[in-house]
Amino acid sequence: MQALVNTAPYVLEYRTWADPEMGPDDLLICVKACAICGSDIKGYSGKTGRRQPPIIMGHEAAGEVVALGANVQGFAVGDRVAFDSTVYCRCCVNCLAGHANLCLDRQVVGVSEGTYRRHGAMAEYIAVPWWIAIHLPDTLSYTRAALIETVSIGVHAANRTPLTLNDRVAIIGAGAVGLVTLQAARLKGAGKIVISDLSEGRLALARALGADVTIRADQADATTEALRAALGAQGADAAFEAVGVQATVDAAIAVTRVGGSVTLIGNVAPWVEVALQRIVTGELNLYGVCASNREYSACAELVAAGRINVDPLISATARLEDGQQVFDALYQNPGDNIRTVFVMD
Ligand SMILES: [Zn+2]
Ligand SMILES: [Zn+2]
16 A cells, blocks of 8 residues: 655655555554644654654544454444544453543554554555444545544543533633634533633634634733633633643643632643642642543534534645655644645545
8 A cells, every 4th residue: 555654753755555454353444534633743753752663643534444354343345434543452441441542452543652553544544443433424524534533632621521501611722622622612511711822823713613712822921810811700610721831731720710620631741840739729620631532423423513613623635645745844834733634535
């Protein structure tokens, strides 16, 4: 098959590659669309350690089933599908406890880390176990379906967070995850939603997608004050942190009311300090969010029904053959790009 292979730091070769090996539980999928995640852009530089060459990246994808392993249930050749970025086992203690996203044996599609290397969807074909795939609604295009993975993060974050009708919500960060979290929180009943970001372009998208107040986060202290002013005296009932650095975690904790919740999604920095006394004496509830937990079907339906709008998040489409230039451009100057989607015909 043809594939876009990360063969060395900063190098992507569009070349022939061995077809995926297919086990008895696998669907062989002809990839129709695959979005470029921020982690792919960081990853191809070799700096994150999560894309060790040679690796085919791509974990946000959709396609058509072209072959079935002997054990596959519920799918047929010709089915239109998307699939989870997490390959979970279904039988470890965490899977059995209902936390498939925290599977002890999990692998991530298109990621090589530690002992495993799992090729992704920036290729003609990919093989994945049938239980991580979902059927796509007929009306959902492959290009939009490639955004289901991103949507699932926001939906999982909203599902993790207690929200009561008309709650005031702060969202820190208006990147892809912040923008889907905004929409998921709205669907879950949020009242006033205040969102902050460094980029005016991304804030314009946030307004188009239903944010009530947008705040330019140029200066940390001023941003927290502006968030507080917009949220009112009590503060946010729930804050979603969708960046993951010290200043933004600080802001999320600072603007949340006593007894409110802070949902931590971003994790750019592996380690940040937290305002311990504020959390303890304000009885804040902290929620971690890791990927999503079998919420893909719901996300596909929400996107197909237009209840979550991914169109403004699709900044561009491109051809896999042009992968090197596309990645170089996004690495050097991402601008307000939210997602570029490789579309295969
Ligand atoms: Zn991703
Ligand atoms: Zn498991």
